[in-house]
Amino acid sequence: MIKLQDITEEELLYGSLACAGCGGIIALRMALKVLGKNTVLVLPAGCLMATCGFFPQMAVNVPLVSTAFPSTPSTVSGLVAGLKVKGKEDITVLGVAGDGGTADIGLQALSGSVERGENFVYICYDNEAYMNTGGQRSSETPYGAWTTTTPVGRNKMWEDKPKKDLLRILAAHNIPYAARTSISHPREYMDSVRKAKETKGPAVIHVLAPCPSGWGTDTSKTVELARLAVETGIWEMAEYENGKYKVTKIIKNRKPVKEYIKAQGRYRHLPDEEIEKMQKQVDEYWKAMS
Amino acid sequence: MGKREFINGNNAVAYGVKLARAEIVAAYPITPQTKIVEQISEFISNGEMNAEFIKVESEHTAMSACYAASCTGARTFTATSSQGLLYMFEMMQFTSGQRRPVVMANVNRAISPPWTIWLDHQDSISTRDAGWIQIYVESAQEALDTTIQCFKVAENKEVLTPVMICLDAFVLSHTEELVDIPEQAEIDRFLPPFEPDYKVDVNRPLTIAAGTAPNLYMEFRFTQQQGMLKAINLWKKADEEFGRLVGRSYGGVVENYKCSDADVILVTMGSLSSTAKDVVDSLREQGTRAGLAKLRLYRPFPEKEIFDALKSAKAIGVVDRSLSFGFEGSVFSDVKAALYNNNCCIPGVNFIVGLGGRDVTADDLKKMYDKLQYIQKNGKAEQTVEFIGLRWSE
Ligand SMILES: Cc1ncc(C[n+]2csc(CCOP(=O)(O)OP(=O)(O)O)c2C)c(N)n1
Ligand code: SF4
Ligand SMILES: [Mg+2]
Numbered sequence: 001m002i003k004l005q006d007i008t009e010e011e012l013l014y015g016s017l018a019c020a021g022c023g024g025i026i027a028l029r030m031a032l033k034v035l036g037k038n039t040v041l042v043l044p045a046g047c048l049m050a051t052c053g054f055f056p057q058m059a060v061n062v063p064l065v066s067t068a069f070p071s072t073p074s075t076v077s078g079l080v081a082g083l084k085v086k087g088k089e090d091i092t093v094l095g096v097a098g099d100g101g102t103a104d105i106g107l108q109a110l111s112g113s114v115e116r117g118e119n120f121v122y123i124c125y126d127n128e129a130y131m132n133t134g135g136q137r138s139s140e141t142p143y144g145a146w147t148t149t150t151p152v153g154r155n156k157m158w159e160d161k162p163k164k165d166l167l168r169i170l171a172a173h174n175i176p177y178a179a180r181t182s183i184s185h186p187r188e189y190m191d192s193v194r195k196a197k198e199t200k201g202p203a204v205i206h207v208l209a210p211c212p213s214g215w216g217t218d219t220s221k222t223v224e225l226a227r228l229a230v231e232t233g234i235w236e237m238a239e240y241e242n243g244k245y246k247v248t249k250i251i252k253n254r255k256p257v258k259e260y261i262k263a264q265g266r267y268r269h270l271p272d273e274e275i276e277k278m279q280k281q282v283d284e285y286w287k288a289m290s
Numbered sequence: 291m292g293k294r295e296f297i298n299g300n301n302a303v304a305y306g307v308k309l310a311r312a313e314i315v316a317a318y319p320i321t322p323q324t325k326i327v328e329q330i331s332e333f334i335s336n337g338e339m340n341a342e343f344i345k346v347e348s349e350h351t352a353m354s355a356c357y358a359a360s361c362t363g364a365r366t367f368t369a370t371s372s373q374g375l376l377y378m379f380e381m382m383q384f385t386s387g388q389r390r391p392v393v394m395a396n397v398n399r400a401i402s403p404p405w406t407i408w409l410d411h412q413d414s415i416s417t418r419d420a421g422w423i424q425i426y427v428e429s430a431q432e433a434l435d436t437t438i439q440c441f442k443v444a445e446n447k448e449v450l451t452p453v454m455i456c457l458d459a460f461v462l463s464h465t466e467e468l469v470d471i472p473e474q475a476e477i478d479r480f481l482p483p484f485e486p487d488y489k490v491d492v493n494r495p496l497t498i499a500a501g502t503a504p505n506l507y508m509e510f511r512f513t514q515q516q517g518m519l520k521a522i523n524l525w526k527k528a529d530e531e532f533g534r535l536v537g538r539s540y541g542g543v544v545e546n547y548k549c550s551d552a553d554v555i556l557v558t559m560g561s562l563s564s565t566a567k568d569v570v571d572s573l574r575e576q577g578t579r580a581g582l583a584k585l586r587l588y589r590p591f592p593e594k595e596i597f598d599a600l601k602s603a604k605a606i607g608v609v610d611r612s613l614s615f616g617f618e619g620s621v622f623s624d625v626k627a628a629l630y631n632n633n634c635c636i637p638g639v640n641f642i643v644g645l646g647g648r649d650v651t652a653d654d655l656k657k658m659y660d661k662l663q664y665i666q667k668n669g670k671a672e673q674t675v676e677f678i679g680l681r682w683s684e
Contacts, residue, residue, distance in 0.1 A: 038492050042358070054501035063490045065361055066499040067354060068380050074351035078316065078358025079490065081342040085313045085364050091492055109354070112347030 008036055016059035017051040021219030023209030023226060024048055024125040026183045028096055031123055031205075034193040037062060039092045040083070042076050044106070045069040046098040047132045047211075048125070070105040072097040073113040073122065080118045092197055095122040099140035100130045102206075103164050114173045114202045121196040122204045124166065127211035135214040139164040142234075144274055145266045147214075152269040166206045171240040177203040178240040179248075184208075184226035188237065188248065195241075208235050216265015228260045233282045236289075247289060257282055292473045299462035302430040302469050303369065303395045303455070304329035306437025308339045309477040312367040312393075316344035316355035320374040321407050322463040323397040327369055349374040353381030353392075360390035361498055363489040365441065368392065371459065372399035372413045379417060385452045386421030387510070388499050389517065391444030391484070392452040394422075395437065398560065398611075399459045400646040408647020409459040411559065411611040415620050421514060423453040423521050424588040426559040430467045433457050435538055436586075438477055442528045445484050448520045456588075458561040459647070472536050480535050518590045525587055543587035544595040548574065552581025554662035555603040557596070557625055559585045562609065562643075562650055569655040580659050585621065593628040600629065605665040606638040607658050613642055618675045639671040643678045654678050 011032035018025040024047050032039065039062045043049040046069070052059040053066050067075040076095040083091050097106055102124035113120065129147045130136040137147040141159045146152050150159040170178040177199040179192040189207060196203030208226050212219045229235035230249065234257060237249035257279040261267045267275075297305070303326050307315070317327040333339035344359075346352045352368050360366045370378065375396055385392050400410040414424055425440065427433045433455065440453040457463060488496060502510065526542035533539030547567055549555055558566050563584040573580040583599040585592075600606050610619020617623070622640035629636060641658050644650040658678065665671050 037495075040490050040492065050501070053497055054503070055497075055506065058497040058500055060497065061495055063492060063495045064497040064500075065358060065490060066497065066501075067357070068384060070350060071354035071381060071384075074346065074354035075358040077344055077346070077351065078314070078355030078360075079362060081314050081316070081344050081355065082359035082362030082364040082366075083490070085342050086362055088362075108347060109351050112351055115347075116345065 008033055011037065011039070011061050012052070013059050013061050015057045017054070017057055018047065019213050019219070021212040021222040022047070023183050023211060023222050024098070024127055025051065026222070027123060027125040027189070027207045027209045030183070030186055030190050031094065031096070031193045032062065034190045035092050035094060035121070035197055038090065039094050040065065040079055042067055042072050042079065042093070042095040044072045044097050044101045045132065046101050047127070048096060050132050069101055070109060072101055072106050073109040076120045076122065077113050077116070077118055080120055093120045095120060097124060098131070099124060099126040099128060100138040103139050103166050111173065114170065114175050114204065117201050119201055120203070121193070122202070124204070124206045125209040126206060127209050127214060129214050131211050131214045140166070144270050144278065146269060147266070158269060167238060167240060170204050171245055174243065175204060175240060176201040178205070180206045180236060180238045182208040182226045182230050182235055182237065184223050184230060185237065192239070214266070216268070217263065221263065225260070225263060228255065228263065231255045232257050232260045233286050234260055254282070254286070292471045292476070294468055294470050296466045297430060297469050298325070298464050298466045299430040299433045299457050300325035300397070300464070301329050302434035303437050303457065304333065305471050306434045307367050308333050309472060309474060310438050310441045310481055311365065312341055313364040314342050314344070314356070314359040314366040315368065316346050316352045316359065317368045317370065318346055318349045318352050318374060320371045322399060322459045323369045323371040323374070323395065325463070326395055349377040350381060353378040353385065356392045357381055357385045357388065357390055360385065360392050361388070361490050363484065363486050365484045366392045367394070369395040369397070371397040372401055375413045375417060376401065379420060382417060382420040382422060382452070384499060387514070389450040389514070390452060391441070391450055393437070393440045393444055394452065394454045396454050396456050397459050397463045398456050406646045407459070409461060409611070410645045410647065411456070412613070412645070414454060414456045415612040418589060418620065421451065423451050423518065423590065424456060425453065425586055426456045426588060427462070427586070428561055428563045428584065430462060430465070431469050431538070432540055433462060434469060434471070435532060435536065436540070438481060439525070439528045439532055442481050443521055443525050446524050447487070449517050449524060451514070451517050451521060456560065461561040470538070476536050480532060522587065522590050522592050540586060541584070542595070543592040544599050545584040545586060546599045547582040547584060549581035549583055549599045550602070551579055552602070553579045553604045553666055554659055555581040555583055555600055555606050556655070556658060556662070557583045557585055557606065557608045557621065559588065559621065560611070565650070565652050566655050569652050569659065573656070573659055578659065578663065588621070591624050591628065593631060596625055596628045597632040597634060600625070600636060601632070601634060603636055605662040606636050607641055607662050608638065609641045609643055609658070611644050613645070637665050637670045639665060639673070640675045641678050642675060648679055650679065
């Protein structure tokens, strides 16, 4: 377990332009606390690059190699190989990309880097849409959500597909270590980061990171909401390790899905029967998992 | 002296990469390039070459990985062709914009559709403005030697720009010729290890490829332009130095073949130059003062050198193996611009040839020179863009 007194403060400096209450920046900050100074970070186009990588407000205090939107995993591959030939294999190469950069445009490259078994840590901060470009849907946008490309006019075009299951995609690669976790559970999340660092080979963490601007929520509610996603059973905390899929947090008395949905502007339009449908799906999922 | 071997252009490039002691190779197969990276894999597997080969899942990844590997200070190489080059386009700009001296061999192959694997220059010319230096070669020997020169110029601290060496599909890539393979010690004297000032270093954290606002962006582009322009003279110097140390050089950035007293001159790039030189020789035997300017360096464009080669001609023809749709061949546009910038107006014509691998014969070249003599007499061209060897007349 990570001990709070052991972690550093220096790797993410003041000056990031992230919105108040940004879940993504919390995910990056906690990860760098665990990984420390002997780390190289890769950031593609997306909110974290836009808010931490622009001159003069460059907020990252480890080497940062910024790259194109689809290229986080492939840039990681090049760094891993380059550091190897330079005899610096002790450095952790960390890729951090959004849900779009990971599950959509970067998925092929991620599959390649994982399949090749390279030694790196990769974190997908999931805010469930393309936030940096104003909040369009991604394959990680959940059922029922409003985004700017799933607007809810007379034709009720809200997102009509469930989330892409990144953890099971990684499991299908028989990845040495992968986790689905949430910024609302810092000990569990940071422990996943530590495990990822200690893993020989690829390790990928999918972390829920709410975005108040895109979700229509109060900036003070980010952590609370992420917690609610876990406590309602919408967001399953799980790990894939040594060839096994394991649920890491069993919620005994799940809170009603409605509590999570009603707290967010992006679901404002959803009729009650849709929320009931979602509740049923969550119940069925957990029944199948038990 | 090293050894002599019967090898093709692809093998020659691979030998160049080995002799340059490249440390990282990230590449994806595509005809007709594949043999380059297969050969490099063999060198690594035999223990003849000490490098990491990243067996990527696409060319986009190949170029991303090259960009990143070069950021660690590793000497980095990749190779591709045609569709693969187009697939790299986004990442080529990260490499050039970030001033990472990656070297890439592009085996020139036409673009689909119609599906094809045969030679033309549309692939590399389409990436002309990606901020890469481009150099075209005529023979397997030149391919080997130039690959080594590429690293020398790319890594020069005043240049720090990636370089693409372009060699013609099949005519060069798959045709064997007798090639001198230099000694490692000769090349080590020519090419020192790569030591960039700015690289990934945990003791000196830098943000690489940071974002900028409009108040700084242009200055980055301006310095990129300065670096590129310096490559013209530095390439000439590198070619001379290579000549001194290894015994072969290629006329710098424009090879002037019998241009000094020529009335009619063709401008070519790549393997076609060999046939054209033969045609020049036979025309000269018949009393025609013909010349050939072989353009090696295409970007940066050697404006002054091309002007010097062409300035006393009465008519010029520029042979393009690609086309800027809706206008003319790009080399023709560039040559004309170079003449204009030097207050020079020579009547000229653009020959579009050999698209998608169509053969260009000595006879075709002879007809081009005939056309130039006709223009010389009349003082102007009737038609400025002509397709050579078309199945029907225009
Ligand atoms: C090839 C390419 N296509 C599109 C874009 C525009 N773009 C930049 S960031 C982005 C969305 C990023 O979404 P995500 O990865 O989820 O990160 P977030 O912004 O949500 O943090 C898009 C579409 C781009 N930069 N490059
Ligand atoms: S838009 Fe959302 S993800 Fe982007 S910086 Fe703001 S809060 Fe963070
Ligand atoms: Mg996102």
